[in-house]
Amino acid sequence: MAEHFEITDAMRALIGKETPPWTYEVTTTSVRAFARGVGYTDPVYFDVEAARRAGYRNLPAPPTYLGTPVFIPGSSSDTFSTPTAGVPRLDHGLPGLLDGGVETEYLADICAGDALTAVTRLRDLQTRASKALGTMLIATVETTFTNAATGAVVAVQRGQAIYY
Amino acid sequence: MAIIWNEIEEGTALPRLEKRPGVTQLVKYAAGSGDFNPLHHDYRFPQAKQLGSIIVHGRFKYAALGELVSNWLSHRGRIRKISCQFRGMDFPDQPVVCTGKVKRKWEENGERLAQLTIWTENAEGKQTTPGEAVVVFTG
Numbered sequence: 001m002a003e004h005f006e007i008t009d010a011m012r013a014l015i016g017k018e019t020p021p022w023t024y025e026v027t028t029t030s031v032r033a034f035a036r037g038v039g040y041t042d043p044v045y046f047d048v049e050a051a052r053r054a055g056y057r058n059l060p061a062p063p064t065y066l067g068t069p070v071f072i073p074g075s076s077s078d079t080f081s082t083p084t085a086g087v088p089r090l091d092h093g094l095p096g097l098l099d100g101g102v103e104t105e106y107l108a109d110i111c112a113g114d115a116l117t118a119v120t121r122l123r124d125l126q127t128r129a130s131k132a133l134g135t136m137l138i139a140t141v142e143t144t145f146t147n148a149a150t151g152a153v154v155a156v157q158r159g160q161a162i163y164y
Numbered sequence: 165m166a167i168i169w170n171e172i173e174e175g176t177a178l179p180r181l182e183k184r185p186g187v188t189q190l191v192k193y194a195a196g197s198g199d200f201n202p203l204h205h206d207y208r209f210p211q212a213k214q215l216g217s218i219i220v221h222g223r224f225k226y227a228a229l230g231e232l233v234s235n236w237l238s239h240r241g242r243i244r245k246i247s248c249q250f251r252g253m254d255f256p257d258q259p260v261v262c263t264g265k266v267k268r269k270w271e272e273n274g275e276r277l278a279q280l281t282i283w284t285e286n287a288e289g290k291q292t293t294p295g296e297a298v299v300v301f302t303g
């Protein structure tokens with residue numbers, strides 16, 4: 001928690017910077033694992049035949065699931081599984097982290113068998129005063145997911161990380 | 165019975181999806197999503213100790229709102245956009261009731277679309293995860 005926190009020029013210089021591309025895999029096993037994690041009972045997310053009958057080419061990615069980032073020790077976050085290699089570091093020094101919100105825009109179907117290439121960029125930095133948490137830093141981050149085989153953008157996800 | 169575009173109107177309610185994720189469910193979500201933040205499974209983790217409990221992943225609630233919309237569409241439509249804000253914490257073994265209603269329906273470029281207001285409610289009826297979705301009907 002910070003009483004006084006200011007966005008530095010070094011932090012502001014990261015706005016617009018992109019991460020290197022990273023592969024997110026959508027597989028039959030990863031779709032089932034996500035669907036189990038949410039608690040789905042709809043067979044379309046588990047049974048390939050049911051998915052085909054419902055008009056999909058394979059198990060569809062459940063809403064909000066955009067694949068599982070390939071995990072490489074030393075290049076991925078052990079806690080969040082997301083890529084860390086070459087990712088610009090925002091040195092804000094604030095210890096607390098909250099998820100503020102998230103928006104996903106779909107431009108095409110995502111199904112098991114797809115490999116997605118994700119590139120994340122920092123869109124914006126703002127500060128906001130909170131009675132409970134002091135001065136908070138709000139980072140808006142945007143990730144573009146491209147189907148690696150077709151080159152088409154299939155989804156864009158925007159999220160707000162709150163540091164305090 | 166699957167919903168169809170002709171039968172919905174402004175204010176039409178989505179069937180409630182009541183969840184009550186316990187620790188095991190959150191562990192399954194951690195495995196499925198890759199989010200192993202100990203705040204969602206380890207009661208000894210400092211932030212959990214400070215709060216007096218582990219908490220439900222915000223993204224679990226986001227995905228549950230996705231399930232609410234998916235169940236309602238029954239694959240007769242697709243989600244174009246889905247968003248939510250995390251306004252309050254939820255705790256294991258407590259109700260997370262996902263619900264929503266049609267805010268607007270319209271046709272555009274030959275497509276049949278609907279905008280939905282969606283949210284999760286806790287046991288006190290507080291909306292901890294308000295959000296929105298846009299869906300396009302295909303069937």
